Amino acid sequence: MIFRRFLTHGALLTICSALLLLSVESALGQWSIPDELQAQASVLNDEQIEFITSGAIIKYIPERQLEHELATRDANSMRSLIDDLMSLADKMGYDPERDMGAAPLNLTSKSFNAAMPTLVPLRDFERESGPFSVHRYLFPKTGIPTFGGADVAIWPEDLVAGNVDVAIVGVPSNSSSGRRDARNGPNQMRGLNTIAMTDVQSLLKPFETLSVVDYGDFGVDRLSTERTVIHVAAMVAETAGTGAIPMLVGGDTSMLYPGVSGVARVHGNGSFGLLHFSAHPDVERNGDHTNSDRQALFLLLDEGIVEGSETIQVGLRGPAVDADTLEWLRDKGVRYHTMAEFRQRGSETVMQRVLQEVDRGPVAYFVSIDVSVVNPTEMVAAGRATYNGLRIEEVTQAIRHACAVKEIVGFEITDMAPMLDYSRLSVMHANAVLNACLVGIAVRKAGLDPDYVHPLALDHGQR
């Protein structure tokens, strides 16, 4: 009795979910068979017709092709094509008895949680808290590479003791949907000492205005973005909690999610805007993973960590920018600026619009850049390089302004894959972007006008 009831119950469930699925599919879009092809379609059975007219079929075969097949195939061949496509549709979704729903892990591993900061009693040596130099000389030229030659901090206590304004930290994740070498981004950027020099516009030296440290790297699990996200978000929150601004150096763009959500744990969901430069929208809605670069912004918006209306996207182009995606972004209230807008209206006009939007936006911002936004001529080492992008100077000027005009709660640069650029020009440009924000923060702290130009820098003053 009970056995039968169990089965019946199961069958009922299946029917219900099938009905539900059908209704969802027809809601997605219908497709009416053109009049001149009605005769050809009449050889199909009701189920097959339903599969076509519900529009479910369009996921598997373009409309143009479907019309061609209907017009040219004989009855048998058409039936078998539709059957094959229907059987594909059956296999598309998850089946817990057929598909792996979660990748198992080694639960007996002694190092299951590998990235674990050393506890105080286990640290090798004692020192007073605070940032410290890694150099022997007072005016070092070379030595241990750190971001901009900055002092090093290891623990949150160091940030607090040093009253640190900005903590630059590497997040060497290496997933990405494109070419993969972002893990080497942080060290390559340390290795090219081109940040925090005198800014030619304001003539400020960022390290004289700000307390900046190299905060080392956060641990990553290279075989799982999902596990990395958990650890990095916690570390970002801990860093932001000391009052320092985390400047994160990726790593691939899947680290955008823990970067922004980690900061939000301290400042609050929806408490700051997001200014995001990228060729890629990264709002994949139906991804089969729970976290990836393709889903980074989708998750941030979907979970309400940032508000769509306070999100600005600059530089969109490339394979994932389709009508559905733009429509979704528009519905979310996102202010997006595609390369089409830049070409049509001119770079200067659009950047002015972007900066106006920032000016009118919330008090605080998280600024992030996936280096793919830059044209590959100046950033060939982008993990997901896409042609016809912005010039590096356009990007750095915009970032500099935003970082000067708003309270910055976090900054992140992602997806530079150094191996793709033997000249290391991409590294220099990545540093230029990071530097632009650093200078902006310094300008603001110095109490200068965001776009202040030092008169000495502007004009030689000779007659």
Add this chain to the structure above:
Amino acid sequence: MTFDSIEIRAVLLFLVAVAAPVAWAQNERPVTQEHVVGEQAYPFDTVDPREEDKPPIELPDSVASKLELLTPEQIEFLKSDDARAFTGPAEEAVEALEERSPEEVKTWVEAMQQVVEQRRYTEGRDLPNIPFNTESPDFNAWRLLRPRSMDPEREAGPVALGRYSEGGGPPTFGGFPLALSKEDLVAGEVDVAILGAPLNMGSGWRDSGERATVDLRLHGQAMGGEDQYVQINASEVMTVVDYGDVAVDNDSTERSMRHVREIVREIAETGAVPMIVGGDHSLEYPNVAALADVYGKEMVSVIHFDSHYDAWWGGTHLINHGYPVYRLINEGHIRAADYIQVGLRSSGPDKAGFNWMREQGMRYHTMAEIERRGWDAVLDRVVAEASEEGRKLHISFDIDVLDPAFTVATGTPVPGGLTMREAIAIVRRLCAESNVVGFDLVELHPALDPTYRTTLNSVHIIKACLTGLAMNKEELTEEHYLSPLSSEHAIDDYYGDQQQHLDATKAEEEKEEEKKEE
């Protein structure tokens, strides 16, 4: 009688528990232990016998006063192997204790215990797995096969993509024709199917994805050419096809394994030799498991060319490019004693690893052995071992076995490796003289080499095996066969065996004549 009674409830619960698996079992889809479905845990043992705890250390009476605030369990812990990671060996532990007050010792030990505990998996606190988004309507989009009915009808069999008899058209491995399904392999009586596997997750540098399989096609013309050493053209003797690329999920190696295994199995089931090329060495696991599916558990031997032994284990994940050997053995596909390792020289394994190999009967040939005995001796030994009892053999060729001078574009290069001259000879000989049923070439990361040199060298390793397989088919399986014509001009008797070469050449010519007449 009401359902309120506890007994009745218990009976109901029991019945449901019994009925549920029965209902599951009625499902037609086979659920083998090999494949994790749903959110199942890994069905095999995960404890690594090599990680057995070392015996506890003794603590001298001189430090007894330092331990007075510790509980007996904490003292036990301090003596245990777990604490050695923090204190160092016994002498250092004693020294460290002497430096600390009893209070400091207590905080110190507590911290160690905390780390050991936090590093291990704890139910409820840690995710036992990496969940996928099972809600996705496109969950399986990455591996759905294109139905044959979507394209114009054609006869089953390999398809040449070129317009001319010389080839041309979209590049395929070696310019070989394309096959996309088992029917194509069967209809074409295919001998070798080369399968691109763009797995890009588990390796040091991550460029072994699409770039690797594509570049092997762009620069792969030489795969199918005439071989001067043995005067054989593999493409004339065998039917070789490009079997396209296998779909992988480069956000999860674990998830990719089953599908790779299914496609490799599909090839092997037709009797063709699967040659899997490109991606990271995690692939050895599904490749060899697929051969075991077809030829039987513990029926295949593997020769693993690599600077690393790839039998590591014990991390959070169950597969990456350092684990395939251990996982294959752990799951019972292959016996450790049927493994031969050639070219090892990376910083690990340590003594425990070597002892384990020795105890398991795994035959390892390190670069240290080659330094001691010389290449020729090791070559003969390896080929003899690989050909024992005519066992079926899979060759897993990680290009980092070669010296980085030849293959700089690899995930984890290690200097001091084989030369191309050595590698070509051993691969050709193995494919000719042993019973090779599978081959893979992995860990090509083209971005690291702007000259294409690594790709071209990889192509020539593949060619060496194709040539060997062709020799095997032609029954040229004698020890270290080389063409008597191309390997000796025989114009004089410099080596004292001029006549031998002249006779052998003549005999081969007569044989060819006979063949032609047939």
